[in-house]
Amino acid sequence: MQIRNSVLVTRNSTYMKQCYFTENHIKYIDHKDVDILKKFLNPHARMVSRKKTGVTAKSQRNLATAVKRARFMGLLPFVSR
Amino acid sequence: MENQIYEISYLLLPSISAEQISVAVAKLKDIIVSQNGTAISDENPVLIDLAYSMTKVVGTTRHKTDSGYFGWVKFEVGAEGISGIKKALDGNDIILRYLIIKTVRENTLLHGKMKLKSEERVKTLPTVLEDEVIVDVPVPEKEIIMEDLDKSIDDLVIV
Numbered sequence: 001m002q003i004r005n006s007v008l009v010t011r012n013s014t015y016m017k018q019c020y021f022t023e024n025h026i027k028y029i030d031h032k033d034v035d036i037l038k039k040f041l042n043p044h045a046r047m048v049s050r051k052k053t054g055v056t057a058k059s060q061r062n063l064a065t066a067v068k069r070a071r072f073m074g075l076l077p078f079v080s081r
Numbered sequence: 082m083e084n085q086i087y088e089i090s091y092l093l094l095p096s097i098s099a100e101q102i103s104v105a106v107a108k109l110k111d112i113i114v115s116q117n118g119t120a121i122s123d124e125n126p127v128l129i130d131l132a133y134s135m136t137k138v139v140g141t142t143r144h145k146t147d148s149g150y151f152g153w154v155k156f157e158v159g160a161e162g163i164s165g166i167k168k169a170l171d172g173n174d175i176i177l178r179y180l181i182i183k184t185v186r187e188n189t190l191l192h193g194k195m196k197l198k199s200e201e202r203v204k205t206l207p208t209v210l211e212d213e214v215i216v217d218v219p220v221p222e223k224e225i226i227m228e229d230l231d232k233s234i235d236d237l238v239i240v
Contacts, residue, residue, distance in 0.1 A: 030189040031182075032090065032153065073090055073180055074131035074149065 017054030021063075029062045031069035037076060041067070045080035084157045086121065086186050089170070091179040093126055093150035094137065102126050102150055105175055109154060112169045118158030121186060126152030139174045149177050155184060 020039070021029065031037070040048050040055070040063055047067060050060045070076040093105055102125075110120055129151045137144045158166070163181065170179050 026191070028185055028187070028189045030191070031180075033189075033191055036191065069090075069180060069182065071132070073151070073178065074092060074133060074135060075129075075151070077132035 019054055019056045019059055021059040022056055026059075029059070029066040031066040031073065032075070033066075034070060034075045037063070037067055037070055041076070043081060045077045084159050085163075086155065086157050086184050087163055088153060088155045088182050088184045089166070089179055090151070090153040090182075091126075091170075092131075092135070092177040093152070094144060094175050094177050095128060095146055095148045095150065096144070097150075097175050101175065105173075106152065106154075108173075109170075112166055113154070113156045113158065116158055116162030116165045118156045118162055118166070121155045121157060122188070123154035124152055126150035135177055137177045144177075146177065155186075157186075 020026075029036070040053055042048055047064060050057065055063060067076060071078050089109070091109070093102060097105070106123075106125065110123075113120055127150065128148060130148050131146070134145055134147045135149070137146070167181060170176060
């Protein structure tokens with residue numbers, strides 16, 4: 001069950017979910033970095049919500065832009081399966 | 082007016098030869114220089130499989146392709162120059178698709194150089210625990226009483 005955006009509370013433990021980009025000091029999300037972008041896509045090639053990934057709102061906006069650019073260039077699919 | 086950093090990602094048609102690729106890259110750089118731009122960094126086109134099929138109409142022929150040569154170039158140019166570059170790219174028949182974006186001068190590609198901090202943590206956690214286990218487990222030390230020792234020695238000695 002989720003209490004706040006960045007804090008997950010399970011039955012036995014409470015732990016902080018941290019933003020991948022903040023944690024790794026990534027200021028600019030490149031649309032050519034397909035391997036990183038794929039971490040935030042589900043099997044249908046849709047973006048995973050920040051509720052599940054713990055990505056900050058700012059990074060999620062930048063991520064969305066990068067994913068859209070990668071899709072346009074044929075690096076990522078628009079739909080899959 | 083101040084210069085802005087731009088990046089052009091492009092896809093070339095897979096039907097072109099290796100010589101044509103180098104010519105196309107050189108032509109693109111010439112276009113940038115002709116608009117008073119300076120190239121910062123680039124990557125030569127490599128053949129990639131596209132995530133979906135694309136079409137490019139050249140004259141009366143329609144090229145449908147599932148692969149393409151993907152390359153990019155980062156450069157600095159004024160706001161007036163970028164429109165000239167865009168016009169030149171529109172007229173290029175071997176470019177399947179291109180994307181012009183505003184970016185930053187620093188290298189933005191990571192390409193697996195970076196390690197996930199969480200992964201590092203997972204890797205280091207067991208070793209730390211092992212060390213702690215070794216350090217923290219109290220080893221019971223038996224006090225040696227000299228009298229007991231003498232007795233045991235006496236028992237062992239055969240008279």
